Amino acid sequence: MQANVKKILLVDDDLDLLEQNKILVESKGYKVITADNSKKGWELFKSEKPDAAIIDLIMEEYDSGFILCYKIKKDEWGKNIPVFILTSATYTTGFKFGSTTAEEKEWIKCDEIINKPVEVDALIRKLENYFASKQV
Amino acid sequence: MISVTETAQAENIEVRNKPKVLIVEDEKGLRLGTKRLLQGEGYNVTAAETGNEGVSLGTASEFDLAVIDLRMPDLDGIEVMKEIVKIFPNTVCFIVTAYASYDTAIEAAKVGAYSYIPKPFNPPELLDQLRKGYERRTLLLEAEKWRKEREERLLEITFEKTRLNTVINSITDGVLVVNKNGEVVLYNPSAMRYLNLEKISIEEYIIDKLHPSISDLINKFLGTNNFERKSYSTQIEIKNASGQKGPGDALFIEATSSPVPHPDGTLAGVVVTIKNITEMKKIEMLKSQFVSMVSHELKAPVAAVYGYLKLLSDGSLNISREQQANYIIRSQIRLDGLLKMVNDLLDISRMEMKTVQRELKDLNLLEIIKGVIDLLHFETSKKNIEVEINKAENVPSFRADSDEMIRLFTNLISNAVKYNKDNGKINIDINDENKFIVIKISDTGIGLKPAEKEKLFQEFFRAKNEKTKNISGTGLGLSIVKRIVDSYSGKIEAESEYGTGTCFKVSLPH
Numbered sequence: 072m073q074a075n076v077k078k079i080l081l082v083d084d085d086l087d088l089l090e091q092n093k094i095l096v097e098s099k100g101y102k103v104i105t106a107d108n109s110k111k112g113w114e115l116f117k118s119e120k121p122d123a124a125i126i127d128l129i130m131e132e133y134d135s136g137f138i139l140c141y142k143i144k145k146d147e148w149g150k151n152i153p154v155f156i157l158t159s160a161t162y163t164t165g166f167k168f169g170s171t172t173a174e175e176k177e178w179i180k181c182d183e184i185i186n187k188p189v190e191v192d193a194l195i196r197k198l199e200n201y202f203a204s205k206q207v
Numbered sequence: 208m209i210s211v212t213e214t215a216q217a218e219n220i221e222v223r224n225k226p227k228v229l230i231v232e233d234e235k236g237l238r239l240g241t242k243r244l245l246q247g248e249g250y251n252v253t254a255a256e257t258g259n260e261g262v263s264l265g266t267a268s269e270f271d272l273a274v275i276d277l278r279m280p281d282l283d284g285i286e287v288m289k290e291i292v293k294i295f296p297n298t299v300c301f302i303v304t305a306y307a308s309y310d311t312a313i314e315a316a317k318v319g320a321y322s323y324i325p326k327p328f329n330p331p332e333l334l335d336q337l338r339k340g341y342e343r344r345t346l347l348l349e350a351e352k353w354r355k356e357r358e359e360r361l362l363e364i365t366f367e368k369t370r371l372n373t374v375i376n377s378i379t380d381g382v383l384v385v386n387k388n389g390e391v392v393l394y395n396p397s398a399m400r401y402l403n404l405e406k407i408s409i410e411e412y413i414i415d416k417l418h419p420s421i422s423d424l425i426n427k428f429l430g431t432n433n434f435e436r437k438s439y440s441t442q443i444e445i446k447n448a449s450g451q452k453g454p455g456d457a458l459f460i461e462a463t464s465s466p467v468p469h470p471d472g473t474l475a476g477v478v479v480t481i482k483n484i485t486e487m488k489k490i491e492m493l494k495s496q497f498v499s500m501v502s503h504e505l506k507a508p509v510a511a512v513y514g515y516l517k518l519l520s521d522g523s524l525n526i527s528r529e530q531q532a533n534y535i536i537r538s539q540i541r542l543d544g545l546l547k548m549v550n551d552l553l554d555i556s557r558m559e560m561k562t563v564q565r566e567l568k569d570l571n572l573l574e575i576i577k578g579v580i581d582l583l584h585f586e587t588s589k590k591n592i593e594v595e596i597n598k599a600e601n602v603p604s605f606r607a608d609s610d611e612m613i614r615l616f617t618n619l620i621s622n623a624v625k626y627n628k629d630n631g632k633i634n635i636d637i638n639d640e641n642k643f644i645v646i647k648i649s650d651t652g653i654g655l656k657p658a659e660k661e662k663l664f665q666e667f668f669r670a671k672n673e674k675t676k677n678i679s680g681t682g683l684g685l686s687i688v689k690r691i692v693d694s695y696s697g698k699i700e701a702e703s704e705y706g707t708g709t710c711f712k713v714s715l716p717h
Contacts, residue, residue, distance in 0.1 A: 085507055085510075085511060087511035087514065087515065087537055087541060088510065088511055088514060090537075091511075091514035091515065091517075091518055092514075094518055094524060094526070095518075095524075098523070098524050098525075129503070159503060159506055159507075159510070187510060188510050188513060188514065
């Protein structure tokens with residue numbers, strides 16, 4: 072049973088949001104590991120081999136989340152796990168991005184871009200869809 | 208008295224209005240007789256006895272009429288007439304001759320005589336001739352007056368046209384006028400530059416050479432006489448000559464088209480004015496960048512507090528009492544930070560709008576700094592930080608608003624406390640250097656990395672690393688400091704080594 076509990080990596084430089092999302096994701100029956108910057112996030116990813124990663128976009132730099140995601144997706148373990156990016160940028164600036172254009176597909180490797188504040192039920196549903204499709 | 212003067216004036220006018228006649232006649236009897244006759248008829252008569260006298264009188268002042276004898280011992284009447292007309296072409300001349308013949312008449316007319324008068328003449332015939340001659344003279348003068356006026360007006364029009372062209376060519380906005388067929392009527396060099404055209408020829412069809420958006424603007428009017436008297440505008444980003452597009456060298460223009468109506472209301476053409484709005488666009492971009500940055504920064508604490516409230520109100524979660532208490536404290540801290548940020552933003556906005564009411568006084572900066580240190584006593588003693596102030600002698604007072612100076616040094620010194628190590632030190636030096644009061648505030652804190660130093664004064668920049676993680680701040684403190692220093696024409700510099708400390712040097716001109 073314990074072996075079936077999925078491990079989720081949360082990376083966010085806002086310690087409060089990190090704590091909140093941890094509580095929420097844990098309440099859905101996942102094991103959560105957290106990092107408050109992308110460097111720690113990468114180290115934790117390497118050592119813990121999580122089943123999914125949920126990363127805040129703007130941390131040290133405006134694109135820290137994308138860069139960490141890119142690294143994870145290049146990794147032998149990481150290429151098989153879903154990576155979600157959290158952002159409030161699309162909401163406040165109206166600035167649109169996704170992984171639709173060729174350039175975006177090249178650089179933005181994440182599976183989902185999720186707007187903040189996070190609707191945890193929707194987030195978990197999406198995660199479970201990814202896990203389910205992997206099992207098939 | 209008054210009536211006498213009026214009479215005199217009336218006579219003068221009459222004298223002036225009398226037709227002036229020059230009689231050139233060598234025969235005394237005829238000369239005097241004619242003079243008397245004409246004076247009796249109200250003419251102003253001058254008589255010359257010889258041809259030469261006639262020339263000198265007739266060329267010295269202008270006569271309306273000249274009655275010249277053809278045969279005179281010294282000079283032929285025709286010669287006399289020629290000389291007079293050379294100077295005064297509008298003097299109407301009569302040739303008087305006893306040898307009246309068809310040939311004489313023709314000869315006289317050829318050299319410009321108005322008519323000839325046969326001798327001996329009878330008074331009514333002479334008077335009739337002179338009356339007609341005077342009418343002729345009046346017409347000539349009138350005609351000349353019109354001609355002169357017309358010439359003057361033409362000159363004026365030419366001058367106006369040149370002046371208008373000079374003005375249009377000098378203005379920095381582009382001007383392009385097309386007629387209703389879309390052919391160029393007028394343009395200036397700025398228009399050529401903004402429209403990216405190498406050459407424009409008058410009367411060439413231009414619509415298809417213009418940027419499509421500008422063609423559309425013009426086409427709103429062309430081909431219709433039921434145009435509305437209003438203007439249309441559009442903003443366009445123009446690529447530069449090399450065809451590259453980029454924020455650094457992009458050119459933004461605003462083109463406005465307006466109809467040019469004929470006096471009868473039908474369409475004569477369209478005038479397009481083109482304005483360079485690149486600077487405006489850049490400011491707009493900076494503004495929206497700032498707004499989105501502000502929104503992001505304001506949203507973060509709101510989202511954090513919102514998240515905690517949701518956790519606290521969600522009964523399905525297993526949250527311990529200890530956690531609950533912690534969430535409430537965290538929420539308060541985030542809201543406190545939010546409030547500080549809003550206050551800082553309001554300060555910045557007041558500084559930007561220059562609505563800050565300044566009360567300038569001669570201030571002793573040492574006293575101000577001592578006051579700030581007293582205010583920060585709680586923070587310094589908590590971290591056991593020692594503060595040392597050194598002030599050189601003869602540092603003059605500084606004329607400034609005391610609230611702004613307190614704000615300036617509070618922000619700098621509280622940073623020196625916040626980013627200091629426990630049991631650290633803060634050194635404050637006040638010196639007078641080349642007309643500048645120089646205040647150095649050095650701490651023994653965590654210091655700055657070179658990349659962080661560059662962004663130090665940017666709004667919302669906060670050095671993010673392991674050591675600053677638990678230090679709160681709005682990211683606006685130094686940006687406010689810089690604005691205050693700038694507003695006093697001062698300078699602020701930071702020297703720092705990561706791990707050993709930072710020194711802020713403020714120079715204020717006195």
